Amino acid sequence: MAILEAKRLTKIFGSDPKKVIPLLDKGLSKEKILAETNMTVGVNQADFAIEEGQIFVIMGLSGSGKSTLVRLLNRLIEPTLGEVLFRGKDILSMSAEELRQFRRKNVGMVFQKFALFPHRTVIQNIEFGLEVQGINKKERREMAMQALELVGLKGWENSYPEQLSGGMQQRVGLARGLANDPDVLLMDEAFSALDPLIRKDMQDELVELQAKMKKTIVFITHDLNEALRIGDKIALMRDGSIVQIGTPEEILMQPANKYVERFVEDVDLSKVLTASHVMIKPETITLERGPRVALQLMRSRGISNLYVVDKSMKLLGVITAEDAAEAIKTGQSLEEVMLKDVPTLSPDTVINEIFDTISNTKVPISIIDDNGRLKGIVVRGAVLAALSGNNDLEAGDSV
Amino acid sequence: MNLPKIPLAEWIEWIEDWLKLNFDPVFKFIKSTIEGMVNGLEFVLLGVPAVALIVIFAAIAWYLGKWRMGVFTLVGLFIIQNLGLWDKTMLTLALVLTATIISVVFGVPIGILSARSDRLQKVIQPILDFMQTMPAFVYLLPTVTFFSLGVVPGVISSIIFAIPPTIRLTNLGIRQVPSELIEAADAFGSTPGQKLIKLQLPLAVPTIMAGINQTIMLALSMVVISSMIGAQGVGADVYRAVTQNKTGVGFEAGLAIVILAIILDRLAQNIVKKSK
Numbered sequence: 001m002a003i004l005e006a007k008r009l010t011k012i013f014g015s016d017p018k019k020v021i022p023l024l025d026k027g028l029s030k031e032k033i034l035a036e037t038n039m040t041v042g043v044n045q046a047d048f049a050i051e052e053g054q055i056f057v058i059m060g061l062s063g064s065g066k067s068t069l070v071r072l073l074n075r076l077i078e079p080t081l082g083e084v085l086f087r088g089k090d091i092l093s094m095s096a097e098e099l100r101q102f103r104r105k106n107v108g109m110v111f112q113k114f115a116l117f118p119h120r121t122v123i124q125n126i127e128f129g130l131e132v133q134g135i136n137k138k139e140r141r142e143m144a145m146q147a148l149e150l151v152g153l154k155g156w157e158n159s160y161p162e163q164l165s166g167g168m169q170q171r172v173g174l175a176r177g178l179a180n181d182p183d184v185l186l187m188d189e190a191f192s193a194l195d196p197l198i199r200k201d202m203q204d205e206l207v208e209l210q211a212k213m214k215k216t217i218v219f220i221t222h223d224l225n226e227a228l229r230i231g232d233k234i235a236l237m238r239d240g241s242i243v244q245i246g247t248p249e250e251i252l253m254q255p256a257n258k259y260v261e262r263f264v265e266d267v268d269l270s271k272v273l274t275a276s277h278v279m280i281k282p283e284t285i286t287l288e289r290g291p292r293v294a295l296q297l298m299r300s301r302g303i304s305n306l307y308v309v310d311k312s313m314k315l316l317g318v319i320t321a322e323d324a325a326e327a328i329k330t331g332q333s334l335e336e337v338m339l340k341d342v343p344t345l346s347p348d349t350v351i352n353e354i355f356d357t358i359s360n361t362k363v364p365i366s367i368i369d370d371n372g373r374l375k376g377i378v379v380r381g382a383v384l385a386a387l388s389g390n391n392d393l394e395a396g397d398s399v
Numbered sequence: 400m401n402l403p404k405i406p407l408a409e410w411i412e413w414i415e416d417w418l419k420l421n422f423d424p425v426f427k428f429i430k431s432t433i434e435g436m437v438n439g440l441e442f443v444l445l446g447v448p449a450v451a452l453i454v455i456f457a458a459i460a461w462y463l464g465k466w467r468m469g470v471f472t473l474v475g476l477f478i479i480q481n482l483g484l485w486d487k488t489m490l491t492l493a494l495v496l497t498a499t500i501i502s503v504v505f506g507v508p509i510g511i512l513s514a515r516s517d518r519l520q521k522v523i524q525p526i527l528d529f530m531q532t533m534p535a536f537v538y539l540l541p542t543v544t545f546f547s548l549g550v551v552p553g554v555i556s557s558i559i560f561a562i563p564p565t566i567r568l569t570n571l572g573i574r575q576v577p578s579e580l581i582e583a584a585d586a587f588g589s590t591p592g593q594k595l596i597k598l599q600l601p602l603a604v605p606t607i608m609a610g611i612n613q614t615i616m617l618a619l620s621m622v623v624i625s626s627m628i629g630a631q632g633v634g635a636d637v638y639r640a641v642t643q644n645k646t647g648v649g650f651e652a653g654l655a656i657v658i659l660a661i662i663l664d665r666l667a668q669n670i671v672k673k674s675k
Contacts, residue, residue: 076582104588115583119601129587131597180587 001088002049003216004073004184009046009082011068011240014039017080030239042068044240045082050184050233055210055217059227060237066220067112069237070186073218074107075099086184104133108177112189114169116161122172123148123157129180147175150209167198174206178215187219191226203230224263228252228272236260249277269386275354276347278386279367279376282307287316291327291334294319307366307374308338315366315374318342344368347375351383358383415541426545433497433551440493449485453477460662463669471665475658484633484655491622491632492659494550498557498618503611506562510569510607511595520570527563535560535624543628553625561617568610572603605671612667619660633659 012020014037023033030041043065050056060066071077073084075091084091091102108129116125123144130140148154151171161169170190177185191199207230210217221227227234228248235245236259244256252272255261284307285294294306298321305320317338327337343357344366357365364377419426444452453476461469479488513520538559542552576599584594600607622634633652640649 074586076585100588100590102588103586107586109583109586111579111583113579115577115579117580117583117598128584128597132584132587132589132593176587186586 002085003052003087004050004218005083005085005088006046006048006069006073007083007085009043009069009072009084010080011042011065011072011077012039012080013042021081041065041240042077043072043079046235046237046242048235048242048245050216050218052216053210053214054232055207055219055230057219057221057227057231057234058237059221059224059231059234061222064237065240066222066237067188068240070188070218070220073184073186074103074109104129104180106183108180108182108185110170110173110177110185110187110190112192114161114166114173114193116169116172116176118161121158121160122153122164125161125172126175126179128176133180143181144175144179147179150178151175151205166194167202170194170202178213182215184216184218187217189220189222192221192223199226206230224267225272228267236263248272270350270352270355273351273386274347275345275349275351275365275367275378276375278351278382279347279378280382282364282366282374282377284309284313284374285319285334286311287334289334291319291324291332291337294334295321295324295328298324305363307377308334309374313373315342315344315368315372316340318363318366339363342366345378346370351386354378354383415544419544429555430546430551433501433554434549436497436500437490437493437550437554440496441490444489444493445486449480453480456662460666460669463673464665468665468669472662475662479655479658482651482655484636484652487631487633487636487652488655488659491619491634491656494554494557494622494625494630494632495615495618495659495663498554498561498621499611499615501554502558502562502565502614502618506565506610506614507569507607510566510610511573511600513566514570514573514599523566527566530559531563535621536627539624539628548629550625550630552628553621553630556625556628557618557621560621561614564613564617565607565610568613569603569607572606572610573599575606576602608667608671612664612671615663615667616660619656619663622656 010021010024014020016037017039020033020037020039020041023036024041024044028036030044033039033041046069048056058066058069068077072079075084075094079092082092086102086106091099094102117128120128123141126144126147127140130143135143145154145157148157151174153168153171153175156164156168161172164172170193173190177187191202194202203226206217206219209215219227219230228251231248233245234248234251236243236251238259244251244260246254246256251260252264252267252269255264283297283301283303285297287308287310298304298306305318306324308316308319310316316335317340319334319338323337323339324334326332327334342363343361345354345357345368347367347369349367354365358378358380364379366374367376367378369375447455453473456476457469457473460472479485509523513523535556539552539556542555546552546555573595580598580602581594584598589597622630622632623637624634626632626635626638633655636652637649637656640646640652
């Protein structure tokens with residue numbers, strides 16, 4: 001079951017929001033409604049379900065309603081219509097006290113401009129959520145110190161926020177959001193105010209942190225590259241409506257409409273696509289088959305080399321047709337003649353970084369996972385084709 | 400066209416009589432409370448030998464501010480003592496402190512309430528304007544009716560005149576807390592009370608202290624006026640000098656008020672700086 005679910009979630013800003021609902025049902029646009037009623041559609045009937053442990057990115061340009069949407073999820077802004085279900089329980093029907101408990105225990109938040117309390121030290125900031133819960137001083141200090149270590153700021157606990165750099169301040173913000181160990185962490189443009197280099201570090205760290213802690217994260221951003229880098233699922237918003245929800249790959253490869261298409265047009269694919277997107281299935285052979293079988297296989301398939309693997313697909317080396325023929329003549333085994341020094345990369349390597357390796361080698365690059373298993377190979381032509389937007393590659397085309 | 404005059408003066412006097420008739424116990428209670436406070440403070444201030452108190456004040460000024468402030472306090476208070484105005488100045492100080500304490504006790508909560516409700520702020524704002532612009536002499540009269548002559552109507556008039564800055568700046572200080580911080584406090588599940596204690600009040604302290612500082616100054620500026628209805632102290636000396644055309648005596652008493660004002664002002668300001 002989804003941990004957090006929105007159903008027809010809607011926010012209208014204006015004097016009499018209920019009046020707008022029938023117009024929404026009729027499918028009128030945001031501009032039309034504004035012209036007719038002088039009321040603004042902040043979020044228009046958003047539907048989505050977030051699975052436990054996902055990084056769910058809500059992405060859109062400024063004014064698209066993404067910051068409003070995230071505030072509807074913990075009722076910092078009161079929705080006009082719809083439902084927000086946390087583990088199946090509707091938070092819109094919660095009393096003020098229930099809502100407070102929900103905010104204290106289940107959901108943390110990180111803000112764009114950090115929103116640290118200037119009169120409190122770093123550790124007091126991180127403690128805040130625990131303090132309002134009434135956790136005793138010793139216990140909450142311990143929990144806060146753990147969160148502080150998690151974001152790598154140990155030793156800064158007694159500094160004041162103004163003494164820290166922007167990146168460090170947002171680490172404090174992150175630690176504050178994580179201190180009460182919430183089920184869901186809401187991050188509203190959390191990295192947008194940071195320098196590009198620091199932002200990239202923070203993105204990496206967040207992904208790492210998430211892998212470790214398995215938090216469900218709702219991440220708001222206006223930066224598509226950021227969305228593609230960290231998102232497991234991306235919801236693209238425009239004028240208060242969600243235009244498309246999908247994995248980063250789906251958004252890139254199958255844009256739902258012209259808007260999304262134009263959006264992703266400018267993406268630097270070399271920084272987004274990874275080896276796993278462009279790799280093809282290699283022809284393999286196991287070691288004990290010997291050179292004769294290898295040569296036969298190559299002939300029948302019309303290829304010039306084979307990847308030698310063991311039974312669990314662990315990569316051992318590469319054998320070329322000439323080497324195989326040579327081995328048959330001299331009576332050597334596959335193991336003796338195969339090329340063992342094969343260039344390898346992990347499936348998560350972005351294409352940008354593949355370039356360096358690929359230009360220094362004649363053989364295709366092998367893509368292997370953490371256990372050394374062969375997942376695929378990347379050939380030069382496929383990389384170039386992917387960058388030009390043509391993804392319909394056929395194995396062997398440019399080998 | 401000749402409309403008859405609205406009998407505003409008659410109405411006000413009718414209300415005054417009605418209050419006097421029906422709320423006498425309340426006024427008696429207020430009177431004895433204020434008298435008690437003034438007498439208590441005066442007892443403490445005059446109970447300590449003048450020299451000792453001067454040194455204590457100078458030490459506090461030095462601790463809160465710079466050494467120059469300490470020296471000024473020391474010299475200034477010795478001048479007052481030397482002019483033979485020490486007892487009267489301490490009575491004036493007791494009066495001002497009483498008015499200030501009562502102003503803070505009522506002003507800060509009223510300021511907090513009006514920061515929380517736009518409607519209340521709209522009601523309070525014109526009342527404060529009225530209290531500050533109505534000439535102080537005008538409400539000397541009813542206070543005398545309710546509390547008879549002496550120190551109490553002086554303190555009451557001082558409070559009416561001096562409380563608005565505390566209310567206004569408390570209201571302002573709390574409203575100035577950035578909305579994103581309020582949002583953050585909400586997002587972590589604070590109750591309204593926790594928000595006030597842990598976030599709004601601490602951030603508003605410098606602004607509130609600036610308001611209290613103004614309240615002290617305004618209360619001090621009322622001491623001469625209060626002396627017209629029988630409040631004693633250095634203010635009474637100034638008033639007497641004016642009526643008897645004695646420039647020198649008037650200047651001496653005036654100087655004592657100025658010294659007291661500067662010391663109180665700098666002390667209050669430095670408390671703000673220390674608290675930051």
